[in-house]
Amino acid sequence: MKKNLKNIYVTFFSLFCAVVPFTDLGEAIPNIALLVLLVLFPFVVQKEDWKKILDKRFYTLYFLIFLVTIQLVIFSRLEDFKFVSTLLLVILVLIISIPIKNKLIPILSFIYGSLALLIVSTINLVSHYMLSGQFNMTVGDHVSSILLGDRPYIGYVYVLSFCMCLYVATQISKAKFLYYVLALLFLVFLLIISARISLISIVVVVLSYLFYTKNLKKVGLIIIVLTLFSIIMFTVNPSLKKRFFISNNNHSFEQIVKFEPRYFIWSCANEIFFNNKNYFVGKGFVVINNELESCYVNRLDFADKKQQDFFVRSKFNTHNQFINFLLSSGILIFLIFIIFFLLWLKLDYKSYYSFILLISLILFCSVENVLARQMGAELFALTLIFSTMISSNIKNSEGHSIK
Structure with missing residues (x-):
């Protein structure tokens, strides 16, 4: 009976990995798989499985999420509950992955999804x-x-x-x-x-x-x-040329830079940071998003009114997870987030495939508020899970480099 439950559990975890790419199409799709996994989890998990996430590489992440949750309670930032819930989703996905023994099945499921x-x-x-x-x-x-x-x-x-x-x-x-x-x-x-x-x-x-x-x-x-x-x-591909600002038009460097939305987003974020007196605890995620929107309304250096209206209508967030933590939660949590990646890289740098996964995740976090939405939290967690699976395989086989 227990063996059958384990097989069912692996099947649903693989299904979860396969449908994560479709999360933007419907968040309920992976949520159903998660719900089934939560029900089955107590019947398949073993004591030694917990060692997989009781590792020092995870401690900084747990501490970061704990501090953000404490801030929500202490400073009554109830409007930030949605963001905190996505952070908790990362922990949830990490936990439900620990009974999985076969490393390739979830990876292959994600690839084919x-x-x-x-x-x-x-x-x-x-x-x-x-x-x-x-x-x-x-x-x-x-x-x-x-x-x-x-x-x-x-x-x-x-x-x-x-x-x-x-x-x-x-x-x-x-x-x-x-x-x-x-x-x-x-x-x-x-x-x-x-x-x-x-x-x-x-x-x-x-x-x-x-x-x-x-x-x-x-x-x-x-x-x-x-x-x-x-x-x-x-x-x-003309779209590729335009996306990288390669065209026959003789634009100045300043004009080319202003074609990139993050120029205005990060410029506003910079203004908010230096006008912010709450360096240590930040202002909260929703408050920062509101201040960014106000910045777009009041800026005078947009190319035209159409571009400004686009920014105001889009309500762009910081588009950088590091900056988001810095402004919303303060310098301490910002530093913890950096330390988390540095520690992980230090522990797994000998594994090429773990290394490139983490570098890709860092680059992703550098241009998006990855943890502000469900799909981002799922991808964040799966990247860590796959990285851990790969590095553990390499350590078990005593092979640390590729030839």
């Missing part, structure tokens, strides 16, 4: 092109409807899948070629949808390989192939 999302998005993209007669993945509401979610989050799904395909290729020798092809497929789609930070993450992933291998010829070949492929994509 991402592949399913890619296939549906491709169908949407072709349909949009057939109906509109144009290919435009620069901006617009149609981008999210095509991708079934916001581009930065969907882009990170494909980055994570790209990294996991590279890892799985080293674990399943008979299917090595298949997973390299899937990795290439995720990369191609990132180029097609013009996901900038995701593409930058891929570049960092490839360059990081230099520090983990002695086969420089292989690295050189990979870099040359990716460079030539990228040049071709920039040539044939």
Whole structure:
């Protein structure tokens, strides 16, 4: 009976991993799987399983979430409850993962869930092109409807899948070629949808390989192939050129910078920080978002009224998880968040695949308030889970580097 329950548990955890990429389409989809896992958890968890999350690499994360929760209570920031609940979701996902013994099943489930999302998005993209007669993945509401979610989050799904395909290729020798092809497929789609930070993450992933291998010829070949492929994509994909501000227009550097929304967002965040007297405890997440909106209303350096109205209407948050913690919760929690990543990198830097997962997550947190929404919290937790699974496998096999 217990064996059957464990099999059911693994199945639902794998289902959860597979549907996380579809969270923006419907948050209830992963929530149902989580609910089943919570019911089954007491019947499948064992005492030794808890050791997986009673590790010093997690302590700073637990401490951070504890302090943010305490701030909510002490300063009566009840409006921040939604944000705190997403932080608690990270802990919940970490906990429900501990009975999983097979490392590859959840990773493969995530990869194939991402592949399913890619296939549906491709169908949407072709349909949009057939109906509109144009290919435009620069901006617009149609981008999210095509991708079934916001581009930065969907882009990170494909980055994570790209990294996991590279890892799985080293674990399943008979299917090595298949997973390299899937990795290439995720990369191609990132180029097609013009996901900038995701593409930058891929570049960092490839360059990081230099520090983990002695086969420089292989690295050189990979870099040359990716460079030539990228040049071709920039040539044939006008949206990609626009997203990276590459055009025939003679814009000044200052004008180019102002095309990037985060220029105004982070400029406003900078003003709020230096006008903030609550450096140690911050002002709360909702209050900061309101102050950012006020900043957009009062700024005088937007290109035109249309651009300003777009910012006010969009109500952009800080688009940086580090800055978000700094302004909303204070310097201490900001530093704890940095220490969390530094400690994790120190413990797992010998594992290439763990390292690139964490670097990708850091880059993601540098351009988005990842922990402000359910999908972000789920991706944050799964990245940590996959990183832990990979590094534990390597330590068990006493192999710390790739060749």
